[in-house]
Amino acid sequence: MKKQILKHKLVPDHAILSKTEANKVVKQLNVHQEQLPKIKADDPVVKEIGAKSGDVLKITRKSHTAGKFVIYRLVL
Amino acid sequence: MQGILKKISQINFGLLSPENIRKMSVTKIVTPDTYDEDGYPIEAGLMDPRLGVIDPGLRCRSCGSKGGDCQGHFGHINLARPVIHVGFADTIHKILRSTCSNCGRVLLTESEIAEYKEKIGTKHQNEESINDIVKEIYTVARRDKCPHCDEDKEEIKIDKPVSIVEGNYKLTSSEVRERLEKVNEDDYILMGINPDVAKPEWMVLTVLPVPPVTVRPSITLETGERSEDDLTHKLVDILRINQRLKENMEAGAPQLIVEDLWELLQYHVTTYFDNEASGVPPARHRSGRPLKTLAQRLKGKEGRFRSNLSGKRVNFSARTVISPDPNISINEVGVPEMIAKEVTVPVYVTDWNMEDMKEHIENGPEIHPGANYVIRPDERKIRVYDETKESILEKLEPGYVVERHLMDGDIVLFNRQPSLHRMSMMAHEVKVLPYKTFRLNLCVCPPYNADFDGDEMNMHVFQTEESRAEAKSLMRVQEHILSPRFGGPIIGGIHDHISGAYLLTREGSEFEEDYVYQMIKKSNLPFPEPKNKPWTGKEVFSLLLPDDLNMVYRAEICRKCDECLRQECKNDAYVVIEDGQLISGAIDEKAFGAFSGKILDSIVKDYGTDKAREFLDSATKLAISGIMKRGFTTSTADEEIPQEAKERIEELLNMAEKRVEQLIEAYHNDELEALPGRSLRETLEMKIMQVLGESRDKSGEIAESYFGMDNHAVIMALTGARGSMLNLTQIAACVGQQSVRGGRIERGYSKRTLPHFKEGELGAKASGFVHSSYKEGLDPLEFFFHAMGGREGLVDTAIRTAQSGYMQRRLVNALQDLSVQTDGTVRDNRGIIIQSKYGEDGVDPAKSDYGKVADIDRMIEEMRIKSKAK
Numbered sequence: 017m018k019k020q021i022l023k024h025k026l027v028p029d030h031a032i033l034s035k036t037e038a039n040k041v042v043k044q045l046n047v048h049q050e051q052l053p054k055i056k057a058d059d060p061v062v063k064e065i066g067a068k069s070g071d072v073l074k075i076t077r078k079s080h081t082a083g084k085f086v087i088y089r090l091v092l
Numbered sequence: 093m094q095g096i097l098k099k100i101s102q103i104n105f106g107l108l109s110p111e112n113i114r115k116m117s118v119t120k121i122v123t124p125d126t127y128d129e130d131g132y133p134i135e136a137g138l139m140d141p142r143l144g145v146i147d148p149g150l151r152c153r154s155c156g157s158k159g160g161d162c163q164g165h166f167g168h169i170n171l172a173r174p175v176i177h178v179g180f181a182d183t184i185h186k187i188l189r190s191t192c193s194n195c196g197r198v199l200l201t202e203s204e205i206a207e208y209k210e211k212i213g214t215k216h217q218n219e220e221s222i223n224d225i226v227k228e229i230y231t232v233a234r235r236d237k238c239p240h241c242d243e244d245k246e247e248i249k250i251d252k253p254v255s256i257v258e259g260n261y262k263l264t265s266s267e268v269r270e271r272l273e274k275v276n277e278d279d280y281i282l283m284g285i286n287p288d289v290a291k292p293e294w295m296v297l298t299v300l301p302v303p304p305v306t307v308r309p310s311i312t313l314e315t316g317e318r319s320e321d322d323l324t325h326k327l328v329d330i331l332r333i334n335q336r337l338k339e340n341m342e343a344g345a346p347q348l349i350v351e352d353l354w355e356l357l358q359y360h361v362t363t364y365f366d367n368e369a370s371g372v373p374p375a376r377h378r379s380g381r382p383l384k385t386l387a388q389r390l391k392g393k394e395g396r397f398r399s400n401l402s403g404k405r406v407n408f409s410a411r412t413v414i415s416p417d418p419n420i421s422i423n424e425v426g427v428p429e430m431i432a433k434e435v436t437v438p439v440y441v442t443d444w445n446m447e448d449m450k451e452h453i454e455n456g457p458e459i460h461p462g463a464n465y466v467i468r469p470d471e472r473k474i475r476v477y478d479e480t481k482e483s484i485l486e487k488l489e490p491g492y493v494v495e496r497h498l499m500d501g502d503i504v505l506f507n508r509q510p511s512l513h514r515m516s517m518m519a520h521e522v523k524v525l526p527y528k529t530f531r532l533n534l535c536v537c538p539p540y541n542a543d544f545d546g547d548e549m550n551m552h553v554f555q556t557e558e559s560r561a562e563a564k565s566l567m568r569v570q571e572h573i574l575s576p577r578f579g580g581p582i583i584g585g586i587h588d589h590i591s592g593a594y595l596l597t598r599e600g601s602e603f604e605e606d607y608v609y610q611m612i613k614k615s616n617l618p619f620p621e622p623k624n625k626p627w628t629g630k631e632v633f634s635l636l637l638p639d640d641l642n643m644v645y646r647a648e649i650c651r652k653c654d655e656c657l658r659q660e661c662k663n664d665a666y667v668v669i670e671d672g673q674l675i676s677g678a679i680d681e682k683a684f685g686a687f688s689g690k691i692l693d694s695i696v697k698d699y700g701t702d703k704a705r706e707f708l709d710s711a712t713k714l715a716i717s718g719i720m721k722r723g724f725t726t727s728t729a730d731e732e733i734p735q736e737a738k739e740r741i742e743e744l745l746n747m748a749e750k751r752v753e754q755l756i757e758a759y760h761n762d763e764l765e766a767l768p769g770r771s772l773r774e775t776l777e778m779k780i781m782q783v784l785g786e787s788r789d790k791s792g793e794i795a796e797s798y799f800g801m802d803n804h805a806v807i808m809a810l811t812g813a814r815g816s817m818l819n820l821t822q823i824a825a826c827v828g829q830q831s832v833r834g835g836r837i838e839r840g841y842s843k844r845t846l847p848h849f850k851e852g853e854l855g856a857k858a859s860g861f862v863h864s865s866y867k868e869g870l871d872p873l874e875f876f877f878h879a880m881g882g883r884e885g886l887v888d889t890a891i892r893t894a895q896s897g898y899m900q901r902r903l904v905n906a907l908q909d910l911s912v913q914t915d916g917t918v919r920d921n922r923g924i925i926i927q928s929k930y931g932e933d934g935v936d937p938a939k940s941d942y943g944k945v946a947d948i949d950r951m952i953e954e955m956r957i958k959s960k961a962k
Contacts, residue, residue: 045915045917045925045928046915047923047925048923050924051919051922051923051924051925052924052925053924053925053926079932079933080932081931081932081933081935082929082931082932082933085929085932086928087928088928
C-alpha cells in the first residue's frame, strides 16, 4: 500500500519545468541556476513526480501573506 | 559562481611537530635571565632581540623591520625530558586505553576496523563530522586482550590532570611518548587523528615554542623598574627547572631527584598552558595573585574572543544616566556640556568656515564651543593649549582638520542595551544642556524600552560626512516612528500624554480663550483667528491635525457595546475627524499612543515623517498643558467604594465559596459528572476555577459600577495611559485566585498546602483564593499564597529573558547576511536566493497597514466621511 503523498493537503503542487521554461525563470530572476533554492533528489515528492538532478521545479504553495506563491527549486 | 568574494574551501587543524617548532624558531632559549645589568637583553635569553622588537625606532634582528611593523618571531626551548601537554592529556589517555602496548594496534578486530574505516570514508565523502564514530570506537575498543597479538591489556587510568597510570604503575612521560610512537599509522584515523597533520606522539612535548616578545611585552613602571608579563615569568620558571634537570641528569644524580625535578618541569609547563587546570594548584605571582597564562588569555568573558574579537571598545563615545525632558523634540538628545567638551567632530577647514574654526580654537578645550585638537595636512595631531593656540591660529589654512566640540544640531547615534531591534540605536540631534545626564523626549522611551530609574545610555559621534548623511536619512528618530514589527507606531504618547489628551478633548471640556492661546504658544502651533468665546477641547486639538485629514475609529475608551451608537456614543468613544476637525470622540491611546496611535499612524503614512514629528512634539505639549490646567493625581482614595458595594461583594464571594463547598461535597459523594476527556478530579478543579474566576470578575464589575470618569485612576485605566481595570478591581474588590503552574495551589505539606488546613482539603481558601482586596489587606495565609504566585512570576520572567535572548542570538547569527535586493528578492552574501519575493508579497511591514497591504474597510469609511464633509 503506497500513500498518495501528492494528494495530501499539506503537500503543495510540484511541477517539473522544461529546459526552456527553466532558462526563462533563471533569466527572469537574474540568477545562476545554482543560486536557486534547492530540493534534495531523495525528497519524497521529487521521487514521486520523477524529477532528476538538475531539473527545476515550480512549487505553488499557499502563503499567509500573498495567498498563493510560486517558488522555484533546483533538484540536487 | 558569480558574486562570491572569498570562499574558504578547508580549514585544517593539526599539531605542531618538534621539527616544525624548531623550524619556525629563530633562536634556542637557554638562559632564564632577561636583561643584564646595563638593561640590555641577554642573547639566548627570554628577551633575545631576535624574538622581535617593541620599542619604536629599533630594528628587528630577524626581519629588519621597525618596531611596530615586526610582528615578532618564535624561539624554542629544548626540554631535558618530555612532558605531557595538558590540553591533550585526555586524548592521550583515550588513545593509550584503546591501543595495544605491545603491537601498537587499535583494540578492534580486523572486521571491525574494516567496517569503521568504510563508515568514516563515507562521512568524509559527505563532508560530515566523524566525531560520533570516533566516540563509538573509543567505547568499543576497551578490551582485556589485544585481538591482534593476544597481549593482555592492563587498565589505563588518568589521574587528572596529566598522570597516566597503568595498573598501579605511573607511566613516565617518556614511556607515554614511546607508546604513542608505537601506535600503527593505519589506525590513526580510527582515533580521530588525521595522519597528514598530526602524530599522537606530538602531544608529548620535547620542544617548547617560546612566543615572541610582542605577545608578552614588559612594562616599565614610573620608578624605572621593569615588570615582566606573566608568560615571561612562567617561561623563566620552566627554563630554571629545565636547566637544573639537565645538570642533575648529566651529573648522574639519583633517580629520585631527577624524577622530582621532572615532575616540577611538568607542573610548570602545565600551568604555562592552563593555570586553572583541575587538580593543579595554580601558579602564583609574588603578590599571591594567580598568573594569567595562555588559556586564561583566551577563555571566558574577559578573554581574547569575547572581549577583543567579538567586541571592541570605541573612541568618540559617551555614557551616562538618562532623564526625561518634555521640552526637547523627539529628534533631539540633551548632551551634558561636560561630554560635549570631550567628544569631538572633525571639521575640514575651508575658506568659508575659517573664521568659525578660529573662534573654536580661540575658545580652546575648556570653553564650550571650542576645539581639542588640530590635525595638520601632514597628519600630525596637535593638542590645543593656551600656549599653542597662537601658533595654530597663525598656521591654520584650508586642508587642516579641527576636532571641535560637539554642538547643537550635530547628529549622534544614541543607544540603549540590550539592542534587540533596530530602534535600539537611533540618530538624534544634539542639544547641549547643563547638568550631567542625557536628556530624551518621553515619546522615545518605548523603542529604547527606557525608564528613568537609573538607566544609562550610550552615545556615539559620527566622524565622517558620509556616515552623518546616511544616519540622518536612515536612522533619525522620526524615520522610526513606525515599527517594522507590526506596521504601527512604536514612538508615541505615553502616560500623562494620554490622560492629558483625554482631559483636553473629552465631552464638556472648555477653555477660556487666553488659556487656549497660552497652550498654543507652548505647543509651537500657528496662532488661529480669535473666537471671542471659550474653546472646546476638541477645537483646540483640531489645530494639530492636517486640514485634509479624514478618519473614523473607535477609541480605547470604547466599551464594546452590543449595538454601537456611533457618533451618539455616550462614552464619546466614536472618533470622527472631518477635514482636520475633531467632530466627535475623545483622544486617548488609540489616537497617538505608542503601539496603537491611529491618528499618528495615518499622519506618518499620508503626510510624511516631518509632519509626524511636528504633530507628536506639539500634541504631547498640548496634552501636558491640558493636564496641567486641571491637575492630575491618584491615590488609594480613587479605589474607594461605598459600604453598600462592599457588602454586595462580600455576599457574592461568600456565595461563590459556598458553591465551591457544594461542588466538593458532590465530588466526595460521587455525584459529580466528569467532563469529556477529563477525570473527576480534573473536572472538579475546572469547575472550582470557573466559579472562583466568575466571582472575581463579578466582584470587579460591582466595584466598576461605582467608578466614574471623574476618577483619575479610572481615567488612566480606560484611556490606556497606565494600569488596567483589573488592577483597580483587585485593589478595590477582590484579588482572586493565586496560581502556581497554571492551576490552584496544591504544593507544600503532604496532602495540604499549609498546616492550618485538614489533609485533603480542597476548599477555596485552602488552595490560594484571596478573598480580600489589596486595600482591605490580605490575611497571613492569603499573603503567603500571594507570595507563591508572585515568586513564580518572577522566576518565569527571568527564565524567559534568558531563553529568548539565546534564541534571538541564534536567529540573528543565521539571518545577519540576508538582504532584500533591488529586484525584491531576498539573498544571502553569495547571491543565493532565500525568497524570490520578500515576505512572499513584497510588502515592507513598516509601511503596511498593521501588517496588511491595505485596510480596505478603513479606506472606504474615510472616503465616505470625506464625501459627506464636502
